[in-house]
Amino acid sequence: MSTISRDEVARVAALARIDLREDEVDRLAGELDVIVDSIARVNEVATPDVPATSHPLPMTNVFREDVPVPALPVADVLAAAPDAQDGRFAVPQILGEE
């Protein structure tokens, strides 16, 4: 009763830029099935008057004052860049556009 096909796993993996081997696709299809089944069970219990939860803490309106803090030094910022030029991150040719 697999509801998640191998194709779907491959597609989602591609969307998330995750390179999966064939055997991983098989394994994940099975594991995702278990997860989807579990959530389906929650759905059976949850009635429309139970609001969807996106956060476990019953908190709202956690705001920050609009006051600047010092920025990271550029040298530190670019230290994480594989390549940089003129204070900017250099990235490979962006393909598949236009």
Next chain:
Amino acid sequence: MTTQSTTTTASTPRLVPYDDAVRRYDPVLGIEVHVELGTRTKMFCAAEVSFGADPNTQTTPVSLGLPGALPVVNGTAVEYAIRIGLALNCQIAESCRFARKNYFYPDVPKNFQTSQYDEPIAFDGWLDVELEDGTVHRVEIERAHMEEDAGKNTHVGGSAGRIHGAEYSLVDYNRAGIPLVEIVTRPIEGAGERAPEVARAYVQALRDIFRVLDVSEARMERGNVRADVNLSLRPTPESPLGTRTETKNVNSFRSVERAVRYEVSRQAAILDAGQTVIQETRHFHEEDGSTSPGRVKSDAEDYRYFPEPDLVPVAPSREWVEEIRATLPELPQARRRRLHDEWGFADAEMRDVVNAGALDLIESTVAAGATAAAARKWWMGELARRAKQDEVELAELAITPGQIGELQQLVDAGRINDKIARQVLDGVLAGEGDPEQVVVARGLEIVSDDGPLLAAIDEALAAQPDIVAKVRAGNQGPVGAIIGAVMKTTRGQADAKRVRELVLERIGG
């Protein structure tokens, strides 16, 4: 249209002339406007925001998407979003969430944009948009939601900084994380042939509102306000909606108008040829006003949205919303209507004033003591002429509303007349100081002492005895010739009314 070879032009039928296209098809618009909020810091971190900073000098671990960084919402940005929502007659959500919009692109360092998806902060609003001739078109607002801007890519190599053919790209994350509000309309129907004007007027009205709300500098040329323009055609207003295209990042009022016109002409040609319009994003080209297909990505619509787990919901209390509503300033359209009433201008006069960008100038001139009629006369007459001559905006002339107010007071006090006032304008515009200073420095004050005037009058009377005789015989018609001679002798500095009185007195006596 251009000589460059693209694969798309070959398959695209020729454009249908605009007037012909709108005679046979009904255009439907949809507009998405992004506005960068003018907060001091970013949406989810306290990195400072200022225009023109060196690349990557305004980032924090959050705006760079470094591992473990946690976002915190900028409360001022939420307040600004509510202000915008209220100004657009929207409902404000009692509770709303942020969501992750997942996609991979170098200017989005986290690999997702934090946005709002199914729970926008504001929804179900409207805005009445006024066209240049005074026609009002109501635009319904579907939603206004909060999100963050992306970084800025600079493409190196290839032609003219375009992605296409670029060897590599350079990314500056200063803009990444700047708060944005995106305002989405419902389909805008019923504009007919005026769709391009409605689109332009809508974006312009939003820009004016952002400014008066003080939520953004709203400078189009800096990309503070960016529009995506959706357009579709259908045979008649009763037909179902046609397939739409979305022209992205149209960043000036004029471009908005041109992009709509172009898409109407292009889509009409496709439909005329019995083909179907492809639903796609398109790019606008400033050089020739055309659009071309944007990226085609099979999974482009699959952003795998899900609620942002690192942020708690935003639940603006009704008290807070009402507090914000109470502090909303007078909005541009209401202000225009109020001033129209106060000034008593004719409809056409008022439209000319608005279209000439003279509203603020006249309001300030009135505040400086001039009547509305006098203020309008100067700004829409002599000054408009000079601005046109110098090819500048009225507001760019080297003269202030305060100076025009002072000039008019000099006229009202009888110290100069309208003709001399033009010479005073010359002086002020030439940087010689305020009107009073120019009058004194140039010796332009009207001769108010009757002595020199009488001498000039006597001289004129002696020179034209035939006219004197006619006037004495009861025919006042030719008296203008005497007055003209006196004005000439006094180089226009005499008060013509006083001259007339004195002349008649002299002849009569």
